[in-house]
Amino acid sequence: MSCKQVRRMLSYRREWTRGEAARAEEHLAACPSCQLVARQYELMDRRFDRLPVPIAMVVAPPVIPAALSRRSAPAPRPAAASPRPAGRGVLVLIALALVVVAATVLSVSPPQLGPAREPTSAHVPVVGITDARSTGEAPGAAWLRVPGEPEHFSFPPASSDRRITVLLLGIDRRGGSGWGYRTDTIVVVSADPETGAAAMLSIPRDLQVPIPRVGDNRINVANVYGYTHGYPGGGPALAIDAIEASFGIDIDAYVVVDFDGFVEAIDALGGIEVDVPQALDDPFYPDPRPDDPHAHTTVHFDAGAQQMDGERALQYARSRMSTSDADRAERQQLILLAALEKARSSRVFRTLPDLVFRLAGSVHTDLTLAELVNLAALAAQIDPSDVERQVLREPLVTPHRRENGAAVLLPQWDLIDPVIEELFGPVPALHAVDHTVAPGDNVWSIAQRYWLQPETIVWANPEIQSAPDLLVVGQKLIIPPVDGVWHTVVEGDTVSSLAAEFETTAAKIVGFEGNDLEEPYILRMGQQIMIPDGKKESVVAGHRYPMPELGAAPAGAPTGSGRFSWPSTGVLSQAFWSGHSGIDISGRTGVPIRAADAGYVSLAGRDTWGYGLQVVVDHGNGYVTRYAHLDTMLVRAGDSVTKGQQIGTMGSTGRATSVHLHFEVMENGVPRNPLGYLP
Amino acid sequence: MDRILALEVAGTDVDALFVRLFRDYHGDIHAYLCRLTGDVQLAEDLAQDTFVKAYRALGRLPASANRRAWLYRIATNTALDHLRRRRLISWLPLFEDDRHPAADTSFQDASLESVAVQRTLARLVPRYRVPLLLFACQGLSTAEIARVLRISPGAVKTRLFRAREKFRRLYAPEEGDG
Numbered sequence: 001m002s003c004k005q006v007r008r009m010l011s012y013r014r015e016w017t018r019g020e021a022a023r024a025e026e027h028l029a030a031c032p033s034c035q036l037v038a039r040q041y042e043l044m045d046r047r048f049d050r051l052p053v054p055i056a057m058v059v060a061p062p063v064i065p066a067a068l069s070r071r072s073a074p075a076p077r078p079a080a081a082s083p084r085p086a087g088r089g090v091l092v093l094i095a096l097a098l099v100v101v102a103a104t105v106l107s108v109s110p111p112q113l114g115p116a117r118e119p120t121s122a123h124v125p126v127v128g129i130t131d132a133r134s135t136g137e138a139p140g141a142a143w144l145r146v147p148g149e150p151e152h153f154s155f156p157p158a159s160s161d162r163r164i165t166v167l168l169l170g171i172d173r174r175g176g177s178g179w180g181y182r183t184d185t186i187v188v189v190s191a192d193p194e195t196g197a198a199a200m201l202s203i204p205r206d207l208q209v210p211i212p213r214v215g216d217n218r219i220n221v222a223n224v225y226g227y228t229h230g231y232p233g234g235g236p237a238l239a240i241d242a243i244e245a246s247f248g249i250d251i252d253a254y255v256v257v258d259f260d261g262f263v264e265a266i267d268a269l270g271g272i273e274v275d276v277p278q279a280l281d282d283p284f285y286p287d288p289r290p291d292d293p294h295a296h297t298t299v300h301f302d303a304g305a306q307q308m309d310g311e312r313a314l315q316y317a318r319s320r321m322s323t324s325d326a327d328r329a330e331r332q333q334l335i336l337l338a339a340l341e342k343a344r345s346s347r348v349f350r351t352l353p354d355l356v357f358r359l360a361g362s363v364h365t366d367l368t369l370a371e372l373v374n375l376a377a378l379a380a381q382i383d384p385s386d387v388e389r390q391v392l393r394e395p396l397v398t399p400h401r402r403e404n405g406a407a408v409l410l411p412q413w414d415l416i417d418p419v420i421e422e423l424f425g426p427v428p429a430l431h432a433v434d435h436t437v438a439p440g441d442n443v444w445s446i447a448q449r450y451w452l453q454p455e456t457i458v459w460a461n462p463e464i465q466s467a468p469d470l471l472v473v474g475q476k477l478i479i480p481p482v483d484g485v486w487h488t489v490v491e492g493d494t495v496s497s498l499a500a501e502f503e504t505t506a507a508k509i510v511g512f513e514g515n516d517l518e519e520p521y522i523l524r525m526g527q528q529i530m531i532p533d534g535k536k537e538s539v540v541a542g543h544r545y546p547m548p549e550l551g552a553a554p555a556g557a558p559t560g561s562g563r564f565s566w567p568s569t570g571v572l573s574q575a576f577w578s579g580h581s582g583i584d585i586s587g588r589t590g591v592p593i594r595a596a597d598a599g600y601v602s603l604a605g606r607d608t609w610g611y612g613l614q615v616v617v618d619h620g621n622g623y624v625t626r627y628a629h630l631d632t633m634l635v636r637a638g639d640s641v642t643k644g645q646q647i648g649t650m651g652s653t654g655r656a657t658s659v660h661l662h663f664e665v666m667e668n669g670v671p672r673n674p675l676g677y678l679p
Numbered sequence: 680m681d682r683i684l685a686l687e688v689a690g691t692d693v694d695a696l697f698v699r700l701f702r703d704y705h706g707d708i709h710a711y712l713c714r715l716t717g718d719v720q721l722a723e724d725l726a727q728d729t730f731v732k733a734y735r736a737l738g739r740l741p742a743s744a745n746r747r748a749w750l751y752r753i754a755t756n757t758a759l760d761h762l763r764r765r766r767l768i769s770w771l772p773l774f775e776d777d778r779h780p781a782a783d784t785s786f787q788d789a790s791l792e793s794v795a796v797q798r799t800l801a802r803l804v805p806r807y808r809v810p811l812l813l814f815a816c817q818g819l820s821t822a823e824i825a826r827v828l829r830i831s832p833g834a835v836k837t838r839l840f841r842a843r844e845k846f847r848r849l850y851a852p853e854e855g856d857g
Binding site: 010012044588 | 702703706707710714720721724792793796797812814815816820821836837839840842843844846847850
């Protein structure tokens with residue numbers, strides 16, 4: 001055989017037949033240069049093996065989780081033969097999709113500023129966790145959404161009488177990718193299934209409100225900072241939190257749409273008819289061309305009923321020259337209503353998936369398809385003429401120039417609050433709710449869903465304190481309304497004694513509306529009260545899960561390199577926190593689990609408190625790693641292992657609510673955040 | 680409840696199959712696209728496109744088909760289409776910082792070796808990068824790669840060989856490394 005033939009064979013060595021192997025080995029034995037190439041190819045394979053595993057995130061893509069959600073939460077199926085008006089469900093759904101999409105009416109960003117882009121790091125929970133060591137938590141990991149597992153939230157069934165509120169965000173990202181742009185259209189849409197009432201509130205993009213972790217700033221930057229600051233849930237979550245906090249509106253979901261999505265949706269509807277209240281003439285409508293990005297064109301709309309296709313509707317929605325931002329918000333609402341009307345009466349669409357897929361790249365939402373269906377059912381009950389609408393404009397907001405010269409609008413809450421109450425009803429009471437543990441849940445993921453610290457949940461549920469990582473599906477947990485201690489009053493408790501006991505202030509306790517406390521603040525025995533920002537003794541997981549006595553390393557046991565590799569592929573489903581001394585990587589049964597570094601197996605077996613089959617590897621350099629919930633184990637105690645050697649397969653043995661690997665890194669017995677040690 | 684029916688247009692079997700495919704391969708496909716493009720965020724978008732296309736085409740896929748190879752084929756074509764288009768438009772960043780967000784940040788903490796590997800991969804043309812990644816990283820067999828690329832298994836082996844030769848010559852880690 002020639003060297004070239006052998007080298008070609010070397011490139012697919014793991015597939016060799018016995019005959020090929022024999023022939024190649026024969027040549028290799030006699031050819032040092034081919035031996036060298038063989039070694040280099042081997043090294044190459046090992047380098048590829050060591051490439052970091054990007055932990056896949058599904059940041060609420062509009063389509064796929066929707067499909068999945070049907071599986072994880074099977075919708076009640078009607079009898080197969082159930083007759084129905086042709087395509088009504090589809091149409092209604094489109095109506096909703098449209099409503100939602102039509103809200104993507106966008107503004108013109110000053111070209112010199114351009115759209116902000118979120119740095120990719122914000123999206124990357126694992127490949128290069130730059131913040132993991134400093135903050136102890138993985139940025140971005142917080143809004144991981146595990147395919148096939150329960151969603152962040154579910155809508156109540158359509159029959160529920162709960163008011164549903166969706167935040168619509170419009171962005172201009174022409175030429176860009178990602179979703180971290182300023183949201184120049186912000187509309188809160190809400191519908192009440194019981195009354196059929198619906199409301200729409202347009203919030204000006206320049207409104208200055210306190211944005212969590214950012215400070216006072218224009219509301220339209222929340223979506224940008226949410227990504228750049230690694231806010232749990234990303235940009236839309238930060239926007240929602242900022243709006244919820246300032247306006248006291250409870251927002252269930254978000255939909256972000258770009259220009260393309262808007263145009264596509266209107267066109268899919270076959271255009272809409274908008275009742276233009278007064279003629280609009282805009283000689284400066286942006287019309288960027290390759291040679292002149294600042295070029296303008298003229299657009300004109302006559303007053304009266306006007307037929308608009310997607311492009312035309314976009315012009316009507318975006319035009320801002322010669323009118324104000326508030327006027328534009330008004331036009332956007334008209335388009336929303338027109339789209340709702342058209343979708344209600346239209347018979348254009350036969351298939352739902354097609355539209356959803358067409359919009360998939362231009363719409364970003366945490367709504368699943370199933371939730372959209374529920375919403376659509378709701379939308380069907382809404383008469384566009386009954387929709388209460390408000391645009392926040394002067395005098396509800398007042399222009400203001402910040403010290404740095406930035407023009408912002410300041411909210412006048414005494415004027416805005418009554419409007420909010422009229423549109424959205426009273427702010428929901430702040431009480432604890434029950435959560436039933438579903439497959440895939442863990443304390444951390446539940447805490448993420450309710451925007452709480454995991455410790456808050458542990459403190460409220462003493463029965464899980466000894467083993468917060470070992471939930472059982474079906475178990476009920478109390479979820480306090482805010483972070484802190486959820487406390488049942490016992491004899492002798494007073495507001496000030498509780499404040500002292502839980503290291504917070506009496507003012508916070510009496511100031512928390514859900515507590516409903518009034519002077520002289522007498523507490524009843526058995527009364528449940530929320531102690532906002534209260535603290536209990538921290539859960540220290542490392543102490544709850546004692547390591548078995550480790551014997552001395554056998555003679556000749558390999559010592560680890562001190563550099564760890566990923567123990568498996570999958571999705572990060574639980575971060576490291578005080579109740580969880582490692583990380584969870586979710587995948588499917590049978591995914592190979594590999595030793596993160598060389599060492600010897602100090603324990604391989606089944607434990608009695610819930611980690612199921614587990615392997616513990618002592619790396620001989622002060623580090624010990626643990627791999628738990630395995631389906632099968634491929635090593636025994638006392639075995640030596642090399643870095644990357646497969647030691648078992650992923651499973652859900654012990655007490656686990658889903659198939660995942662629980663992976664710990666201990667340094668001299670102290671649990672460390674593995675994300676700080678992994679490539 | 681008739682609105683629920685609207686969801687069943689595509690048929691439950693296809694949906695169930697899709698869900699399984701998604702669960703089984705989303706992670707792998709995303710990882711593959713990351714390595715192929717060197718851009719984690721882009722890879723996410725492309726992975727989503729891949730599964731959307733897969734969903735639409737799933738009904739036409741023969742039951743006997745190798746679904747893994749089929750998914751990788753869609754992913755590969757989706758990614759290459761994208762890269763091709765981007766080059767045609769002579770993609771210019773708006774900001775200096777935007778130029779290579781992924782290259783600068785997402786791999787920041789990865790070992791230098793990984794960076795070197797990724798960088799070397801980026802220098803291989805797709806013709807070689809794709810089969811090498813599929814074989815060495817994604818664990819596909821040469822027969823599966825043949826299905827992905829619609830070429831003969833022999834041609835796959837030849838490409839693999841050329842890819843490895845190029846990689847071997849181009850690979851230059853930043854610091855002394857095995």
